[in-house]
Amino acid sequence: MSILEGSSILITGGTGSFGKAFIAYALEHLNPRRLVVFSRDELKQYEVRQLFHDDPRLRWFIGDIRDERRLARALHGIEYVVHAAALKQVDTAEYNPYEFVKTNILGSQNVIEASIDAGVKKVVALSTDKASSPINLYGATKLTADKLFITGNHYAAAYNTRFAVVRYGNVMGSRGSVIPFFAKLGASGEPLPITDLRCTRFFITLPDAVRMVVDTFELMQGGELIVPRIPSMKVTDLAHAVVPDAELIDVGLRPGEKLHEEMISPEEGRRAVTVAGGKYFIIQPDIASWGYKAPAGATPVPDGFAYRSDSNDTWYTQEEIVEIIKGGI
Known part of the structure; x- marks a missing residue:
């Protein structure tokens, strides 16, 4: 039984792809007492309300994380x-760098x-892989947000609130x-x-991303x-899993794009352990005034x-990718 079952939950950015997948999972498996969807776009909120047939467990708040008073309400x-x-x-x-600073950094605070x-x-x-050793503005704002949430546990040390990042x-x-x-192009x-034809990427499915977040609520101390x-x-x-016979054209890396992605840098690796039978890595905080301890069984x-x-x-x-796409991801 998850600690989220029967609880009161709020999701910011709740009308995005992850938000819709999380809402669907929560309504089916967690039966929240109240699930608040906090987002800026009234049209997207209307569309998601229709998607979930105005489920009475859902609440809808138009608001921006840049507005702390609205968040408080x-x-x-x-x-x-x-x-x-x-x-x-x-x-x-x-x-538009400062707009990203205002949302991703100031909004996170x-x-x-x-x-x-x-x-x-x-x-x-x-968070995102782009926050590890960032080379673009987006990654830099997300790295800063990660740091804010981890160190937010210092601010909350005398309170009950705890923060973690996925x-x-x-x-x-x-x-x-x-x-x-x-x-679309293939059709x-x-x-x-x-x-770049040499590019490699990490990919996760939406259901796995949602389950990871739910697991994190269980695993985390802060x-x-x-x-x-x-x-x-x-x-x-x-590309060939989507369009098997397609011609591929190398157009070159875009500004700020990496050839290969990184989720744990060598510096972060010094504080990393595996948990849950190797299913997850945890990058542990280097300073933990709130009493963090390494989880039992961590390697x-x-x-x-x-x-x-x-x-x-x-x-x-390529065959596994085809099967994932056929399964509706």
Whole structure:
């Protein structure tokens, strides 16, 4: 039985791809007493309300995480928070850097402050592989947000609120996924543009991302940055899984894009352990005034460990990718 069952939960950015998948899982498996969807776009909220047939367990708050007072109102009586709201487009961030700072950094601090003030028990914030050794503005804002949530446990040391972060790679089936883009081009017989034919990526399915967040509420003491042990894939294998006979064109890496992705840097690896039978890595906090202790059964990773998509020991085959796509991801 999950600690989330029968509880009061709020999700920021709740009308996005992850949010909709989390709502569906929560309504089916967790039976929340109240699930508050906090997001900015009234049209998306209307569409998601229709998707879930105005389930009476759902509550709908129009609001922006940049507005701490609105957050405070929405968090009244909330026990658990999933923080999924963020600006995420790498190229858009390069052109609009301060907008990303205001949402991803200042908005995250608002979530931290408002959660402590409201007496929330646990907060899990969603991060990205781009926050590890960031080379673009988006990744830098998410790394800063990660640091804020981890150190938020210092602010909350005298309170009951605890914060943890989950970091995973690209999500198959999400709104920004390349899969429908490839499928659309393939249907018209056009070649598929690949930023670099050598590219490798981490991919996780939406259901696995949701289950990871639910697991994190169970695992966390506060201060953890949790990373899933998931397969890598070659981008060329993904392209041919979507359109088997497609011509692939190497168009070059975009500004701020990595050839291979990283979820645990060598520096973070010094504080990493595996838990849950190797299912997850935990990057432990280096300073923990709130009394963090390494979880029972945790196994330290080898010296010099880093977790990169090109040196991963587990890979999706093209056939496995096809099956995942056929299954509706």
